[in-house]
Amino acid sequence: MVARRAERCSRKLTPRRARWVLTESGYHTPVEEYLEAVYALSEEGTAVIAARVAERLGRSAPSVSEMLDRLEVDGLVERSGRTISLTNTGAALATTVIRRHRLAERLLVDVIGLEWHKAHSEAGRWEHVISTEVEAKLIELLGDPATCPHGNAIPGATPRPRREERSLLGFVGDGTVELLRISEALEQDVEIMSALERASAIPGRVVEVRQGPLGRSLEGASGVVTVSDELAAMLFIGTEVQPIGERLLG
Numbered sequence: 705m706v707a708r709r710a711e712r713c714s715r716k717l718t719p720r721r722a723r724w725v726l727t728e729s730g731y732h733t734p735v736e737e738y739l740e741a742v743y744a745l746s747e748e749g750t751a752v753i754a755a756r757v758a759e760r761l762g763r764s765a766p767s768v769s770e771m772l773d774r775l776e777v778d779g780l781v782e783r784s785g786r787t788i789s790l791t792n793t794g795a796a797l798a799t800t801v802i803r804r805h806r807l808a809e810r811l812l813v814d815v816i817g818l819e820w821h822k823a824h825s826e827a828g829r830w831e832h833v834i835s836t837e838v839e840a841k842l843i844e845l846l847g848d849p850a851t852c853p854h855g856n857a858i859p860g861a862t863p864r865p866r867r868e869e870r871s872l873l874g875f876v877g878d879g880t881v882e883l884l885r886i887s888e889a890l891e892q893d894v895e896i897m898s899a900l901e902r903a904s905a906i907p908g909r910v911v912e913v914r915q916g917p918l919g920r921s922l923e924g925a926s927g928v929v930t931v932s933d934e935l936a937a938m939l940f941i942g943t944e945v946q947p948i949g950e951r952l953l954g
């Protein structure tokens with residue numbers, strides 16, 4: 705009894721977790737999120753300006769410009785006019801966070817069995833706490849995957865020949881195609897992602913595309929989903945097209 709009481713008394717109160725948790729890399733979570741956003745925007749070919757970063761992170765313009773000032777002082781980003789780019793240090797950190805994010809997504813979907821449309825937001829928490837040692841174990845466990853479950857390349861994975869792709873927006877007409885990739889920007893939209901998943905219109909699967917008055921309809925193995933032009937610009941397909949009803953080769 706006495707020992708138990710003593711043990712209870714000695715237990716320290718855990719302080720409430722600060723909003724800015726220090727991550728595995730030693731930076732605060734928002735720092736990694738900003739760098740990740742800049743990296744992802746430039747990967748998508750979007751001009752990286754403060755307004756795009758604010759949109760991507762769902763933050764106000766003043767808080768974004770304040771944070772960008774800090775990141776510039778810390779030598780993680782540089783600005784030329786309105787354009788923001790990562791310094792070498794910033795890029796190295798962003799690449800690590802993105803790699804851990806995409807590996808976590810693979811673990812969540814392939815091993816843990818989490819639904820595909822939920823993996824992105826879940827991995828958004830994991831990416832900050834995975835250590836170098838665990839990252840190496842994940843690569844081994846998952847067999848050094850080339851892409852995340854959304855088809856985006858995992859930085860640092862063993863290079864493999866990349867499939868040629870084009871945006872669905874550039875595809876006119878009807879046909880059977882393979883979905884290869886979904887823009888990182890779309891991954892945040894759980895509603896659209898779950899609609900795509902319900903239809904099995906996800907990377908690695910074959911879909912039948914038909915042009916209709918409301919946009920393109922994508923018929924997957926388990927349903928149909930209609931996408932606007934704006935969405936079609938965020939979906940990428942293989943270059944091979946077969947008439948509807950015929951199977952894709954390979």
Ligand SMILES: [Zn+2]
Binds near residue numbers: 805809824852
């Ligand atoms: Zn993701």
